[in-house]
Amino acid sequence: MLKTMKNLFTKQELLKGNFGVEREGLRVDPKGKLSEKPHPVIFGYKMCNPYITTDFSESQLELITPAFSSTKETYKFLNALYDIVSMELEDEYLWPQSMPAIIPEDKDIPIAEFCGCEEGKIAREYREELLLKYGGKKQLISGIHYNFSFNENIIKKLYENSNKSSDYKDFKDDIYLKVTRNYLRYRWLLIYLLGCTSVVHESYNEDCVKQLDEISKGSFSNEGALSYRNSECGYKNKIDLFPSYDSVEEYVNSINKFIDEDFIDSHKELYAPIRLKAKDPKSLLKSLVSDGINYLEYRSIDINPFEKGGITLNDLHFINVFNLFLLIEDESSYENWQQEALNNQNIIATRGQHDVELIKDGKSISKVQWGLEILNKVKVINDELQLGYEDIIEETRKRVEDYKETYTYKIIEKVKEEGYINAHLNIAKKYKDLAYNNRFKLEGYEDLELSTQILMKESIKRGIKTELIDRSDNFISLTKDDKIEYVKQATKTSKDNYVTVLAMENKVVTKKILQKSNIRVPDGSEFDNIEDAISEIDNFTNKPIVIKPKSTNFGTGISIFPQGASEEDVTSAFEIAFKYDTTVLVEEFINGKEYRFLVIGDKVVGILHRVPANAVGDGVKSIRELIEIKNQSPLRGKGYKTPLEKIDLDENAALFLKHRGLDFDYIPKKDEVVYLRENSNISTGGDSIDYTDDIPQIFKDIAVKSSQAIGANICGVDMMIDDYANENSEYGIIELNFNPAIHIHSYPYIGTEREIAKEILDILEFI
């Protein structure tokens, strides 16, 4: 089969698939105690948020990634979900370990709350039954569920290349059934490699704790343990249930039989290490038979405390090639394989760090030997298909050869030092800090504009389904219930009409429309040729004016005369401007500072003022040192990946200082502000300062009126104000922007971070 695959597929095809991860996690208080607070309201109703919900307990979060075609995307999204959730937990933490933190007795464990609707009642009742049957503490165990299907093209091509003795659906089912059986056979290796639950807290299930030794205060384990979650201490059915995996029909029949015989209440209660999944999850068994197997769910993976998301990218990659091994590896005809596989799991789970003996087709084989055998085969697959995972397989081999390389061993070491609760709390705190430092970006989407990342993040948080329609265009869709909205670059939406945008794009049109509404804009004239302009020149001499090409960008061709200029200078300014455009505008110069008002709907949601790159003295440090410290802020980066840019002590800055008799070694006095360049662009290290609460309402009203005059719903209003503290101050609207950045308001250098993304979702009517 390997040869067939080598002939049929490229690496790119083989590594594509559909990968999704569900990761549970307890909310805990600052002392590591299970949270008593309800599920945060911001995540919306838990049954409707496709990304963030609860599992058994109200305090048990479940993070769900969509299915991505590469494991890397899934990995990144999982991390992003962790960040999103972490930021909303106030003083709580997301517990980074499958086995619970400090938990109360069953009666005090808060079962997930649902609405009073039929669906909600059923969900609640189901959990209450589980509590009675299995006890609440075991229900608090969290894990990683890995959902996976092959790229459909692979199965199609394999079918085309087969003798087609069955139909396509059966062919496909057979493939997944084989993978499933092999998964069961070889799952012990995954548990060994990924097991992270070798310690439990004293508050955990008494039957379990009492068999173990205290390895540090309140932390219990036994020698060699690897994954209590996958052991008898973990969460499993009352008796061992072995469904049939011979065919989908038999699988379904066997489950129905378990139900009939009252072992379980429904297929959901079958806690198998792997599940077959169908197109229609609501009638799963029926759908399995009629539609076939849609994907598989691997359920043996522990949360890895050393990874924010709970599983490393390398491990996800390894599973990727492991899946191909499961597909390719021939099966033995050994009959009692399910019981044998379960036995092997138990051995690994409870004593896997030791050099244990496993049973393979009835014969004893050492863990290391068998593990290496499997890895050798995995290696051959990797090499033959040129998958490029040799480093990962090599690293895995080391874990097999030396148990001290396992996660579980490292956890025990850490717990011995810090104690079970503190060890994990310290990790959780670190992840929470990371989330804060990442707050302006969405992991896995750093190539998108910040504004888009911020909007996506807010949408995901609120359970609005967020999809990239065109990545390079920052074009996304937002879906909730029957509602779909497309958004480009965060602020280009359906809420603005096209001609309003075109009016904003055109300075002359903008001015005409604002003037019609009696909004103050710089007075001015427009000329199509220099003769006409010169003919009226005495209207422009010795007055504060700006002369600029109509469609200029980045200030080219603009002359500014704040104090007015002679006929000669004005003439030459016209000549310059006409070099850049066939139409030239003359506008009065309005005194003051420029403020960006972000208007969404009928309100100003943010006001920002920019100042040039600068150092603020403490009387001790040099400019060089001050800037070095300033540049350490996570808000500052390079290449527009952060809300602010690092300040470059470049030639321009040096020259600017030199003109003022200073250099980088100058030590500014306390509170002395030393500017490093003329322009206030963020791109050259400028600072953004929030003024939303400082500017009087009268100017906000003008900004809203301007936006409404042109018919905009999302509008960046650039206003010059001479003295904002004075309500009667001179002002003038310089420009309206139809694609205002939101990140500058969301994450300013100084001042309150504004929840702009929320405002956009509001105007898009996502409630």
Next chain:
Amino acid sequence: MLKTMKNLFTKQELLKGNFGVEREGLRVDPKGKLSEKPHPVIFGYKMCNPYITTDFSESQLELITPAFSSTKETYKFLNALYDIVSMELEDEYLWPQSMPAIIPEDKDIPIAEFCGCEEGKIAREYREELLLKYGGKKQLISGIHYNFSFNENIIKKLYENSNKSSDYKDFKDDIYLKVTRNYLRYRWLLIYLLGCTSVVHESYNEDCVKQLDEISKGSFSNEGALSYRNSECGYKNKIDLFPSYDSVEEYVNSINKFIDEDFIDSHKELYAPIRLKAKDPKSLLKSLVSDGINYLEYRSIDINPFEKGGITLNDLHFINVFNLFLLIEDESSYENWQQEALNNQNIIATRGQHDVELIKDGKSISKVQWGLEILNKVKVINDELQLGYEDIIEETRKRVEDYKETYTYKIIEKVKEEGYINAHLNIAKKYKDLAYNNRFKLEGYEDLELSTQILMKESIKRGIKTELIDRSDNFISLTKDDKIEYVKQATKTSKDNYVTVLAMENKVVTKKILQKSNIRVPDGSEFDNIEDAISEIDNFTNKPIVIKPKSTNFGTGISIFPQGASEEDVTSAFEIAFKYDTTVLVEEFINGKEYRFLVIGDKVVGILHRVPANAVGDGVKSIRELIEIKNQSPLRGKGYKTPLEKIDLDENAALFLKHRGLDFDYIPKKDEVVYLRENSNISTGGDSIDYTDDIPQIFKDIAVKSSQAIGANICGVDMMIDDYANENSEYGIIELNFNPAIHIHSYPYIGTEREIAKEILDILEFI
């Protein structure tokens, strides 16, 4: 004063002003008889259309230009209005002469109809009173009213430069009063130059006709007549009324006195050669006193039958400099000047072609001598202020020196030959043909895109106020009552939302959205690098496909393989495409022809198919001759000023024919179609063929569904259809266009001209 002006102003400033023209004209039937049909419904309610209304009679149209800052714009717009009206008169004509055509007796003259509202009743009653008082026939006289004010900056500067002994309003009033008095004194010259009413029809007012001689059948005149409209035969008050022009107050008082003494019913009934106009026309006299004079209305100008609009551009230019003469020329203190001026008018009107004697300040002076005196002064003004009108003044001098150069003389000559009715009917027919040949464009706006011209034309016709907001951007506003809509390039409106437009702009996004709605688009894949593309190459070999850069234009980088291609060819096609973009699309090739469906709202308003430049044989003429004839169509032009382009018999065409063993001298058989190039672009002489009525509803439904899927209201849907006659034919949507041209549907080469502009006004909710 001339010296002052020379110092203060440039030519550009002096030639700017506010110029508007009102031009009346009778609707006549194909025999020259006054129309009995009502005012065309298409022009909307006559009291609301700012451009096209009726005057006294239901059959008396009045065309009104807005005030433009240059006479040229006014002139062009007047011609455009003529075209617009002419196109809507079915078998009728717009009578090109101030004196009426064949008119019935008073009782049968259709007085303008108005709605039953209060305003309408007043308008109707007013006309009924006029009929009784002055007789209906004289009311049918039509004329040119020239509305004019100086550029406000001129008056302001003159004021700044004065001793400021009065306030600005009085200063301005004094200027206009001086111009008014001088206009009255010198109006005889304008009447002489522009008089065109030296003949009347036998059906005209009996008292007038009986004094005249029959110069051709039914055509009456007397020796030397120049302007009956300005004579006793014309339309005037029962007795000569001379209001005071000493001040605005006295003017208003004198008119009120006329009313009190029952000479007239209201100021509207004072048929003076000039009127003072105020800001608020509804309370004119009050507004004159409180707001001052806003502009002047010259009422002595006859319609010039030799000009479509009724007045030549040169004459408008002449009046321009004549106005400056009226402003500059010192006034005599001669007391009886109003009576004298009226006498002079009468002499010129009835005997002006002769070498008559006029009276100037009580002293006799010959027409020619006085005329030349005035023109010399006008010439000095022109020269001193460098206005550049010397040629026009020279031409005017000739008309003064030789009466045979006057319009009126030429009219008499023509009438003698063809008879009064036919002479004018023939002219009207010629103008109607011109209007038809101009139907796709708006005179004065030929620099705009055709689609914008067509939309403006339709708006003007329907009385929607149409203004250019930014000419170079094709950005206009449409206003009716309180409603304002901005439109760019005819189809960029408020009715489409921004993100819908952005979705249409992006091929990948468009496809994804259409696919979601189960609309057939070419299947395809998207690749961000050539390795990925090559890895799937066997999916693309030997299949009909198109490989193209994602954001290509004009076909660069596209490879089309209708019959499929080898791996090698597909690979090189990928290589080519990746040279033009970082993202490359592979799409299945869909067989068939491409049709442009124009969807507006929920209907298809036009379907167009383009074919390459071609000649259709008649078995006699060569390709060269056939193309020469084809190129004569007014629809064909150069440089996108017409709906179609002239076919160029260039090297490409020659080469194309050569490959087929043909040349330009080849004589195609009857009905043989010889194509001259591969591509069907209109820009290279392609033909557009309307299929709106031919394509089955099913494809129209698909087009509408596509437009709606993306949320568009105005959308060009490009659909490939294999065989449109077959409702089950293969099809696929190639592209959606957010700025579809409308002129291609409005004026196709073959097929029905579709009223697309009306559809756009409908979707913009202009009723």
